[in-house]
Amino acid sequence: MATRSALSFAPDLDLTRDALASSTLNHGLMVLGERWTMAVMMGAFTGVNRFDDWQNRLGIPRPTLASRLKALVALGLMRQRAYQERPRRMAYHLTAAGMKLYPHVLMVWVWERRWGSRRSQLPDTLLHKPCGHHFQPTLTCTACGDKVGIHDLQLTLKTNRRLLALAAQSRRAARLASSSAASMGLRVDRWSLMIVTAVVLGCHYFDQLLHVLGIASSVLARRLNSMVEAGLLLAQPDTHDARRTVYRLTPSSRDLFGYLVCFSTWAAREYLQEPSSIRPVHKTCGQAFIPRVACSACGEAVHPWDVAIAPSGHSNP
Numbered sequence: 001m002a003t004r005s006a007l008s009f010a011p012d013l014d015l016t017r018d019a020l021a022s023s024t025l026n027h028g029l030m031v032l033g034e035r036w037t038m039a040v041m042m043g044a045f046t047g048v049n050r051f052d053d054w055q056n057r058l059g060i061p062r063p064t065l066a067s068r069l070k071a072l073v074a075l076g077l078m079r080q081r082a083y084q085e086r087p088r089r090m091a092y093h094l095t096a097a098g099m100k101l102y103p104h105v106l107m108v109w110v111w112e113r114r115w116g117s118r119r120s121q122l123p124d125t126l127l128h129k130p131c132g133h134h135f136q137p138t139l140t141c142t143a144c145g146d147k148v149g150i151h152d153l154q155l156t157l158k159t160n161r162r163l164l165a166l167a168a169q170s171r172r173a174a175r176l177a178s179s180s181a182a183s184m185g186l187r188v189d190r191w192s193l194m195i196v197t198a199v200v201l202g203c204h205y206f207d208q209l210l211h212v213l214g215i216a217s218s219v220l221a222r223r224l225n226s227m228v229e230a231g232l233l234l235a236q237p238d239t240h241d242a243r244r245t246v247y248r249l250t251p252s253s254r255d256l257f258g259y260l261v262c263f264s265t266w267a268a269r270e271y272l273q274e275p276s277s278i279r280p281v282h283k284t285c286g287q288a289f290i291p292r293v294a295c296s297a298c299g300e301a302v303h304p305w306d307v308a309i310a311p312s313g314h315s316n317p
């Protein structure tokens, strides 16, 4: 099966297209990439467990919130428990499987603190109880423990045939579901994440992106424009051919990489139990990269039960 370095000069467009479609990122986003779903999960990690509290905190329409909670229960990420009998009222709690999204949630938090626009819904500070320090969640390599940035990883592509077939099956359903603005509940939507990933894999031109993403050119043009406006992409004239535009990552979209790698890993290990078609290797230690989110103060892996959060919403101007 074809394998190649994703950072080589000209991307293999067919391989990149199949790798994107069969990536655990794509499949994970199909189930959790809907508008509000991640926001509901993040609320749960900050201690929200009642319907009205989510509604007050996030301003989600009631039917939407009800359907997102139902979906999260069906996925096994949350469970219901009655906290009042008459009238019967249900609370929603994270399951052990739901808790495993915590590294991803911490990466979302880091990104939103730095680049997002909806800070009031996020905790102001995180305290790591075992060491007693306020901390920044830090992405490290499970194998060697080093801190890792986007340039420390080598990405290799290997199409996952089973997930590719599954992607073809669900394409029509996904197209219907994503007709409204799908998002991770925050500023970045599902398509933005797929486009950022395609750029990371070396697709810098409109025709390349069109080939690997398989969406209509008018839709792609609209999405690229809105990403440029949102500061997620830089559009520059090509130095070799000024008629062509080169799309590049910006500091904020480059910073999404922790978020992408943690979510892809969760989807591969906990949701699909399938290897992703996009495989990062940590260049320094040579091992397959498995993310570990650590405390910036003591270096230990961060678990949800070890973290105390300061209430949010007080620091808004």
Ligand SMILES: [Zn+2]
Pocket: 141, 142, 143, 144, 145, 146, 282, 284, 285, 286, 287
């Ligand atoms: Zn390593």
Ligand SMILES: [Zn+2]
Pocket: 128, 130, 131, 132, 133, 135, 295, 296, 297, 298, 299, 300
């Ligand atoms: Zn610590």
